[in-house]
Amino acid sequence: MTELLALLGILLTLVFTVVNGFHDASNAVALPVRFNALTPRVALWLGAVFNLVGALLVGLVLNRMITFEIPVPLDVVGVVALLCSLVTAIGWDLATWWWRMPSSSTAAIGGAVVGALLGARAVGLLHGPLPVGPYLSWNVLVPLVVSPVVAFAAAYLLVPPLVHLVRHETPGRVNFRSGVVQATGAAAIHFGHGIQHARRTLWILMVLMLVLGSGFSRGSIPVWLVLLVGLCLGFGTLLGGWRIAYTLSSRVVTLDPLRGAIAQTVSGALLFVGGFLSPIPLSTSQTSTGAILGAGSAQKFRTVYHQTVVRLLLTWIVTAPVCGLVSGMLFLALSPLLPALL
Numbered sequence: 001m002t003e004l005l006a007l008l009g010i011l012l013t014l015v016f017t018v019v020n021g022f023h024d025a026s027n028a029v030a031l032p033v034r035f036n037a038l039t040p041r042v043a044l045w046l047g048a049v050f051n052l053v054g055a056l057l058v059g060l061v062l063n064r065m066i067t068f069e070i071p072v073p074l075d076v077v078g079v080v081a082l083l084c085s086l087v088t089a090i091g092w093d094l095a096t097w098w099w100r101m102p103s104s105s106t107a108a109i110g111g112a113v114v115g116a117l118l119g120a121r122a123v124g125l126l127h128g129p130l131p132v133g134p135y136l137s138w139n140v141l142v143p144l145v146v147s148p149v150v151a152f153a154a155a156y157l158l159v160p161p162l163v164h165l166v167r168h169e170t171p172g173r174v175n176f177r178s179g180v181v182q183a184t185g186a187a188a189i190h191f192g193h194g195i196q197h198a199r200r201t202l203w204i205l206m207v208l209m210l211v212l213g214s215g216f217s218r219g220s221i222p223v224w225l226v227l228l229v230g231l232c233l234g235f236g237t238l239l240g241g242w243r244i245a246y247t248l249s250s251r252v253v254t255l256d257p258l259r260g261a262i263a264q265t266v267s268g269a270l271l272f273v274g275g276f277l278s279p280i281p282l283s284t285s286q287t288s289t290g291a292i293l294g295a296g297s298a299q300k301f302r303t304v305y306h307q308t309v310v311r312l313l314l315t316w317i318v319t320a321p322v323c324g325l326v327s328g329m330l331f332l333a334l335s336p337l338l339p340a341l342l
Helices: 002-034 040-060 076-098 105-122 132-165 171-211 223-239 242-251 257-277 284-297 306-337
Strands: none
Touching (some): 002 040, 002 076, 076 171, 076 242, 105 171, 132 257, 132 306, 171 284, 242 284
8 A cells, every 4th residue: 555655645645746837827927928028838838948948957867966964764654744845835836827926936845845744743644863954954944035035136236237238229229139148047047946846746656656655765766757857847838827927917016128138148157056056955936026126126116016926925924834734734634544554
C-alpha cells in the first residue's frame, strides 16, 4: 500500500507542476502581451521552452541546489504528509488563480508540508527533531520579505535615470526598444522560474522515489525524470493563466512600456541570477509583482491601485498559514487509517 500511495504522490507532484506552470505563466507574459511586445501564443511558447531549459539545468548541472531542509519520513507517514501537502498546494494555486491573485507556490507547499508534519506529530506518528522554525524562515518568511522588497527598490531606483536617459528619444523608438527588453525579460523570468520550481519538484520526487527504493540521490537524478518535470512545467505554461495577467498588467499600477521594461528587467535579473547563486527559494510571483509595483510607483502622479495591493499583501501573508492549517487537517482526518499501514 505504501508503494501505491507513493506512486499517487508522484502523479500529484506532476499535476502540481502543471498547475504551477499554468498559475505562474502570467508573471512573465502579462506586460509583454499588454504592450504588444509579444503575441499571446509566442509568449507562452517562449515561456514553455525556457521553463523546460531551466528545469533541465537544475537536474543536470545545479543538482546541489536541491535541498532537504526538513526531514520527511521515508515511510507511509511521510508519503501521506506529502499527499496532503500537494493536494493543498494545488487547491491554493487554483483558488488564487480564480481570485486573480499572484501568490507564491513556494510558500504554499512549504506551509503545507509543515502543517502535515505537525499533524503527524500531534497524533504520535512522527518522532524526532522537526526544525519547523528554520525551514519556515528560510523557505517562507525570507522569500516573502526579501524578493518583493529588493525587486520594488531596484525597479523604483532605476526609473529616474532611465527616464532621463531617453528624454530626447521619440516615443516610437522608446516603445520599440522597451518591447525588445520586455521580451528578453520574459525569457529570463521563465528561465528562473524553471530553476526555482524544478528544485522543489525534484526534492518531492526524490523523497517519493526513495520510499519506492529507487536509490536516487542528488548526484544521480535520471535524465528522464528531469525531462518529465520540465515538460510538465512547459505544458502548464502553455495553458496560460490569463486571469492573473489582467491583475498584473492593469490592476496593480498604471505602467507605460518603458516602466514595463524596467520591471521585466529587474524581475528577470533577480530570478536568473538567483537561480544560479541564491540558496533562498525566490518566489516568481512576488518578485515580478514587486518589480511592477516599484517601476509604476516612480511617477509624479498617483498610479497605484491601493485596494488591489492590500489584497495582494493579504494573500501573500495568509498563504503559508492557511495551507499549513488545511494540510494539517487533511492529515488528521486520514490519521486513523495509518496505523493499519505501518
